[in-house]
Amino acid sequence: MDTLDLARWQFAITTVYHFFFVPVTISLVAITAGLQTAWYRTGKDKYLRLTKFYGKLFLINIAMGVVTGLVQEFQFGMNWSDYSRFVGDVFGAPLALEGLLAFFVESTFIGLWIFGWDRLPKKVHLACIWMVVLGTQLSAYFILAANSWMQNPVGFRYNAERGRAELTDLWAVLTNKVVLVTFPHTIFAAFMVGGAFVAAVAIWHLVRRPGVDTGAFRTAMRLGAVIVIAAGAGVALSGDQQGKVMTEVQPMKMAAAEALYQSEKPASFSVFTIGTLDGSQEIFSVKVPYLLSFLATGTFDGQVEGINNLQQAYEKLYGPGSYNPNVPLTYWTFRLMIGVGMTAVALAVLLLWMTRKGREPHRLLIWMALPLPLLPLFANVFGWVFTETGRQPWLVFGLMPTSAGVSPGTTSTEILISLLGFTVLYGVLAVVEAKLMLKSIRAGLAGTSPPADPSGPDDDSDDDGSAEAKPLSFAY
């Protein structure tokens, strides 16, 4: 493999891995903040214990999100220096905003929240976790604005003399129509993961340890399921909007998502298609008439451009070459994103129905504990693989092909070293994280002390009481 392939693999591996932690972090911190708010307003002990329980799981998760996020910022310069030279004037701005406006807020207030349980007034302490929520949301917005610019470059002019894109309108970049639909879609999708995680952990406790903290976990389970369903509706609605914007600004991505080779009017939606191995021809297909026209254009008889027609148009526009993304990968990740995500919503509905009106959770529900959070998590990842694969062969759509962005001076040995290094490191860390998560999940609410009991043993369980006399133990 040459440097380009290696650099692409490295970006794919480090980014997908990073994104396993992002949706959990975004949603779990908000849910934890919600639980703490419930405690603040009602004074009910169960909310405090749930806050500390899910808060700890959130901290285990965000640690991985933060450290793997470091790599993201560095690797643009390390592996993609020509890309950085070309886009820095535009793309750098949202990254700079993310650092200054979001990361500082997130990291500073998280420290205050972890260590501030008995140093800060209750209200201020509660405000701290909401600041972390704000930080994660801002961070998501800025990074999605940067990514959306790569999908649909706006607010810039091309400077031929310097050979780079130059910012002319930051507001246009921040209100790119792609980010306006991608942000809600990504956030709702993240909440599906967090809701499912909260519910799944609660199911495990309710089924495996009947009678232990049943009230608290029942609340968590139903809350999680409701979040999955509500967020699922948000994902569907925002996804529909996103499909229309995508058809407009990246018709090739929509065509590839549907493996639609010839333009159709009206176009039917392919539920399932088997093509030849190179993906250029259909062998067998199940289709719903008119649906694709509606999804893509909002009318039942709108024209949807096909891959071959777009290829011809792009050759005229950009010169000879292939402008097709990897069609099978785009096609299948698009389907898996939707199918797997919808299955998660169905499971959440089933869960609510089976536990309606105070019914005890059935033993069989334990089979939901693992797939329930994994399904939306993988739907998130498939969504990203889809949207990034569908942009190929462009790094910045219509402006810079992926092959032009790689660092010219970097050797394949260097990339191979870092590729292997990160892959092995990430593999080991995944095992450590998973074990720690399971251990903390198993410990349950017993690991969180009631508020008015300063006499607990000196270990991870005691965050209250004689804090001046010893280091706090919520984190360390």
Add this chain to the structure above:
Amino acid sequence: MELTTVWFAVIAFLWIGYFVLEGFDFGVGILLRVLGRDEPERRAVVTTIGPVWDGNEVWLITAGAMTFAAFPEWYATLFSAFYLPLFAILVALILRGVALEYRGKRDDLPWRSRMDTLIVIGSLAPSLLWGIAFANLVRGIPLDASYEFVGGLGDLLSPFALLGGVTFTAVFVAHGAIFLALRTTDELRERANRLAGWTGLVAAGLAVGFLAWAQQLRGDRWSVLIAVAAALALVGGLVANRVRREGWAFAGTAVAVALAVTSLFVAMFPAVMPSTLDPGSTLTTAAAASTPYTLKILTVIAAIFTPLVMLYQGWTYWVFRKRVIVGV
């Protein structure tokens, strides 16, 4: 002042903030096993930086992002030229971050001991490597006419660069020891104070040598003056440490780190990546910069939010100002 000069100063300021702040938490990390003799002591040591290290690290992330936005050519050249050292720094910072967050999540001592080892390595390696990287920034690296690095790993490991690495590490160790003396009590505080005394002398010796060499390579009257002030601040900090005025001692090493890094940036200016091959391929602020429009927008944003960040980070230090007591 030209906007490119303003932004050179902003980037320098972010690096200064990073080294002053993460400098002491690196130092604390390096000393974790030296000063913390048993689990309660080590836990106390880690707790002194617990609420703040993550926020300190964001100075680095922001310095990187701001460089990307304000000086894309600098960002591209710097990060691709220092490829393997940066990879090592990333691995170290990942291990360190995970270890700091996970050490208290399990009770057993072997686990904590393993995490402690990772904290030590994860603090030591970046200290050394940032020193090496910054020495190379001052000295210059082989760049061709399109500002691409054409050297190898060996070019980054000159004696001057290695001295830079050792100096950064020694200064951070002294800085961290003084921070620990300021933030702990009783025996731990005594030990930290004593250790700060002799490591401070070593650091002072190395710093004077490194700064003098740096000035001789690429310095002007101003950078020399600032370097001398840095050395004086370090000596002042050590004297304050000697007479047990820990707050003044910490202020002394903080100012020393800040001035030393300032002197390196002043010595470099207006180059951001000097070329050792041909002065014509030296990357300067003007050639590396973004457009005036981008710089203007970034200036407004930075002018509003940087003071705000400093305010709430300062508040964090205020909230956790009480000394950490070793638990039973």
